[in-house]
Amino acid sequence: MMRNVFLGAIALLVMMGSGVSLAQSGSGTPAVPERYRPGEKVFKASCSGCHPDGGNSIQHNRPILHSAQLSDFDTFNRFIRAPKEPDGSRGLMPPFPQSRISDQQSKELYDYIVHVLEKHPGAGKSEQ
Ligand code: HEC
Structure with a gap:
């Protein structure tokens, strides 16, 4: 026994x-807590390729984490629709129109980034 x-x-x-x-x-x-799972899905599908763990694998000095673009949801939503450099020029990040990420998904994405990714960068990370 x-x-x-x-x-x-x-x-x-x-x-x-x-x-x-x-x-x-x-x-x-x-x-990752249940309520942030939808945002996590969007993040993994659309963002994590260039922003693993909220960092930035293309321009290392431009991570998502603690970006000024996260100051509130409207700022964030406007940014992903038409990403711009601080000087107003087009950068390397592709724009994400409503047809790819709806406002609803954008809000879920924002909540996931602010409440999960910024707090626990390793949370829910899958092995690669
Ligand atoms: C093809 C690569 C790529 C993808 C995919 C991508 N980004 Fe980016 N992102 C960048 C690059 C490069 C920058 C730096 C600014 C630029 O060149 O446009 C950036 C900048 C940012 C910034 C601003 C960082 C700062 O310096 O303040 C935020 C916020 C951001 N991305 C969020 C996202 C989100 C959310 C997604 C998914 C919906 C995403 N990105 C998808 C490449 C990408």
């Missing part, structure tokens, strides 16, 4: 070690 419990515990540890965890997504990182 004791022996079976012991083996069960080992099997569980092995599963977790191989990335198959029961309650969490990813191993060891806190799961």
Whole structure:
């Protein structure tokens, strides 16, 4: 009897070690709260390619995290519709029109960035 419990515990540890965890997504990182999942999906689909963990793999000095464009939702929404450099010129970031990210999705994205990504940069990160 004791022996079976012991083996069960080992099997569980092995599963977790191989990335198959029961309650969490990813191993060891806190799961993203349910209400921010829609925004996380949008982020992963449209932003994380260039902004892994909220950083910036193209222009390292222009991360999303703590950007002035996050000061409020309207500022953020305007920015992703027509991203501009501080001097007003077009940068390298592609614009995201309503047809790709609706206002609703943009709000979910904003909430995810501000409430999850900025607070816990590793949250819900999938192994790559
Ligand atoms: C193809 C790469 C790419 C994608 C995809 C992309 N970005 Fe960007 N982003 C950039 C680059 C490059 C910059 C720096 C400014 C520029 O060149 O346009 C930037 C800048 C930003 C900034 C401003 C940072 C600052 O300096 O204040 C924010 C906020 C931002 N991106 C959010 C997003 C969000 C949200 C998404 C997804 C909807 C996204 N980006 C998708 C490349 C990308």
